[in-house]
Every structure is written in structure tokens, then in C-alpha cells.
Amino acid sequence: MERAEQVRVLKRLMDHIDNGTNVDAGGIRHNPAEAYTSPDIAAREWESFFRSHPQIIGLSGDLPEAGSFVTHNDFGVPLLATRNQNGTFRAFANVCRHRGAIVEETSRGKKNLFSCPFHAWTYSSEGKLVAVPKEEHFGAIDKDCHGLVELPAKEHCGVLWVHPQADGQLDVDTLMGGLTPEFTAWDFASLVYIGDDTYETPMNWKLAIDTFGETYHFSALHKNSLFPFFHGNVQGYDIYGRNHRMALCTRGIDDLRNKPEETWHINDGAFPVYYMFPNVQVNVGQATVILVRVYPHGDDPDRSFSRISFYARPDALDSGDNTIAELATRFAEIIRDEDYAAAASSHRGLRSGFLKEMVFGRNEPALHHYHNTYRDALGMEPLPLEEA
Ligand code: FES
Numbered sequence: 366m367e368r369a370e371q372v373r374v375l376k377r378l379m380d381h382i383d384n385g386t387n388v389d390a391g392g393i394r395h396n397p398a399e400a401y402t403s404p405d406i407a408a409r410e411w412e413s414f415f416r417s418h419p420q421i422i423g424l425s426g427d428l429p430e431a432g433s434f435v436t437h438n439d440f441g442v443p444l445l446a447t448r449n450q451n452g453t454f455r456a457f458a459n460v461c462r463h464r465g466a467i468v469e470e471t472s473r474g475k476k477n478l479f480s481c482p483f484h485a486w487t488y489s490s491e492g493k494l495v496a497v498p499k500e501e502h503f504g505a506i507d508k509d510c511h512g513l514v515e516l517p518a519k520e521h522c523g524v525l526w527v528h529p530q531a532d533g534q535l536d537v538d539t540l541m542g543g544l545t546p547e548f549t550a551w552d553f554a555s556l557v558y559i560g561d562d563t564y565e566t567p568m569n570w571k572l573a574i575d576t577f578g579e580t581y582h583f584s585a586l587h588k589n590s591l592f593p594f595f596h597g598n599v600q601g602y603d604i605y606g607r608n609h610r611m612a613l614c615t616r617g618i619d620d621l622r623n624k625p626e627e628t629w630h631i632n633d634g635a636f637p638v639y640y641m642f643p644n645v646q647v648n649v650g651q652a653t654v655i656l657v658r659v660y661p662h663g664d665d666p667d668r669s670f671s672r673i674s675f676y677a678r679p680d681a682l683d684s685g686d687n688t689i690a691e692l693a694t695r696f697a698e699i700i701r702d703e704d705y706a707a708a709a710s711s712h713r714g715l716r717s718g719f720l721k722e723m724v725f726g727r728n729e730p731a732l733h734h735y736h737n738t739y740r741d742a743l744g745m746e747p748l749p750l751e752e753a
């Protein structure tokens with residue numbers, strides 16, 4: 366985040382505190398319960414947002430060196446992502462060209478050759494087929510035509526993007542929505558991956574996104590966890606194309622007023638959280654960054670899971686309070702045990718059939734923005750703004 370923007374955001378938060386105001390969506394919106402419960406909408410979202418839309422699979426630190434790889438199957442594509450010998454990020458369908466077996470089952474590691482467990486066809490980190498055992502028995506095949514199917518992949522200001530379809534378009538400028546300078550200034554590319562966690566939750570995937578979309582709940586739901594450290598009813602909000610940035614206001618901002626402006630750092634008084642369409646939250650702390658990727662289980666509207674990846678600034682690795690165990694525990698106690706538990710409770714309530722719709726307040730502009738973004742992407746009418 367550039368300096369001038371850090372100061373602008375901090376000053377705006379101070380103004381809100383001084384004037385007793387908050388961000389304002391200009392009205393309220395009602396969102397139909399079926400947005401969370403309809404199998405039809407869930408199927409369209411799975412197809413449009415996960416099977417046909419570029420995905421953030423992690424940050425540069427997930428592939429720290431030549432030969433690093435990660436695999437997963439989170440959006441329905443068995444994925445093998447590698448960093449080749451030149452340091453270039455590549456992505457492939459993790460599917461053997463012989464008879465379709467999954468080539469690499471390990472979730473991450475370092476390897477230059479990937480040998481299929483079925484008959485040991487072997488591929489390089491470039492996806493090239495380099496060995497076919499007993500080729501004189503099998504028959505001569507053109508190895509150049511039997512490499513792993515490559516997927517569009519781009520490493521952009523520390524973010525790893527993949528398109529799930531081999532012929533998909535990956536236009537990072539559009540995907541970033543103007544956030545490239547800000548992400549570059551954060552130097553996400555230098556972050557070190559330190560571990561991950563997964564939360565399985567009986568709720569629609571958008572309810573997980575929703576819980577990151579407002580701070581209105583801090584004084585109630587997080588009364589004993591976050592609220593002592595945050596001004597709950599004050600936040601910053603800015604839109605970047607289909608993405609947005611929230612600035613949660615920490616109580617550290619009260620001390621900043623007495624310090625010279627040129628010494629201010631955004632994390633002294635705020636905690637930026639970026640939402641990247643369709644399913645990613647980037648939580649940026651002073652020493653650590655936590656990436657949250659939320660996925661439905663295919664077209665099931667009632668179940669979702671979140672992949673939580675933890676990264677640290679290289680100079681913070683030895684500070685002691687950023688160990689993966691400590692970070693993962695702290696994050697799970699708040700996000701999994703408070704936010705997601707409340708969101709799953711919303712899902713049960715919506716499933717009860719008693720509500721036709723839920724309400725987004727004036728102080729919850731993120732919910733207005735991305736629910737209308739989702740609707741627009743599915744060709745649905747926007748939720749109308751109502752005076753309140
Ligand atoms: S399926 Fe992979 S080597 Fe046969």
C-alpha cells in the first residue's frame with residue numbers, strides 16, 4: 366500500500382471516530398435467502414466462478430524455489446503447479462497422459478521429476494513427458510505430444526493466478542481491478558509460506574465471504590476476542606473493480622494522533638483486508654499475511670470449506686510470536702470458532718424457510734458490492750438500494 370494512501374485511509378478513520386460516523390452504502394439492500402440455498406444458483410456459481418474463472422491458488426512463497434510444487438483439487442481441477450528451473454511459475458492438469466491417473470498426490474514439496482504411480486510415466490516440472498518405461502514394449506509414442514496439459518498461469522505482484530481451463534483467458538489487469546500498484550507496494554512476493562489450515566463448514570460458501578465483509582459484528586460476536594483491539598463500528602472501504610479493500614480500525618489509531626504523520630504506518634491504526642473476486646480474502650498484518658480461499662463443495666449450496674494459508678515477512682520469521690502453531694490457533698479461535706460458527710448458524714436459519722430475505726445495512730457496503738457483483742456475473746438483476 367502506497368504511503369499517501371496509508372495516510373489517507375488512517376485520516377478517514379480518524380474522521381469517522383471524531384464525527385461518530387462510519388462508511389455508508391447510502392441505503393439498505395435485501396438479499397433473497399435463495400442466494401444461499403438454491404441448488405440452481407449454486408450450480409451456476411460453481412460453473413461461472415470456479416470452473417470457468419481464474420483462481421488465486423496462493424502467493425509466490427508457496428513456490429519458494431526452483432523445483433517447488435503444490436497440488437490440489439479445490440475447484441474441481443486436479444492441479445499441479447510448479448516453479449521450473451528458470452524460476453517460472455507453471456500450472457498443469459495433474460492428470461497422466463497415459464491412462465489418466467493423478468500424477469502427484471503430495472500436497473507440496475520439491476521435485477524436478479514427477480513419476481506417475483500407475484506405470485511410472487515421468488514428467489518434468491515443465492510438464493514434459495521425459496520417460497516411458499519399457500517403451501520398446503509399449504510402442505513408440507511422440508513424447509512431445511504427451512506432456513501434461515498446461516493451464517494458463519501467471520505470477521503477478523506476488524499472487525499466483527491459474528485459469529482452470531486450458532484455453533481460458535487470464536487477464537491480470539482486469540482481475541486486479543487497479544490493485545497492482547498497491548499489491549506491489551506490499552511486496553507480497555517476498556513473503557515466506559509458513560503453513561496452512563482448512564475449515565470445513567456446513568454453510569453456503571458466500572456466508573464465509575460475508576463474515577469478512579463487515580465489522581458491525583465486532584462488539585457482539587467478537588466482544589472478548591477482537592473488540593478489545595478494534596473500533597468495531599468504524600471502517601474504511603474502497604472498491605477496485607470486482608474487488609475491494611476494507612480497512613478495519615484498530616485501537617492503535619488512538620495513539621497515532623500524537624505522532625508525526627510521516628512516521629505513520631497503516632498497520633499502526635488499521636488492518637487491511639482485501640477481497641479478490643470471487644472467493645479470496647487477503648488479511649494484511651505488519652509481520653504476517655493470511656490468505657483465505659473459500660470454496661463450495663461443487664454445486665452443493667449447503668457445504669463449503671476454506672483454505673487458510675499463513676505467510677510471514679522474512680524479517681519477522683524469528684520474532685517468536687509468528688510461529689505457525691500460534692498463528693493458526695489464534696486465527697481458528699476467531700474465524701472458525703466465532704465467525705464461521707455464526708455464519709453456519711445463519712445458514713441453518715435460512716434453511717428453516719422462515720426468511721425470504723436477509724438485510725444488508727448502510728454500514729455493510731462490502732456486502733452490497735459483491736453480492737451485486739455476483740448477481741451481475743450470473744446475469745441477474747442487481748439488488749435495489751432502499752432508503753433507510
Ligand atoms: S496412468 Fe500414469 S503411467 Fe499409466
Ligand SMILES: [Fe+2]
Nearest residue numbers: 576582587704
Ligand atoms: Fe468476524
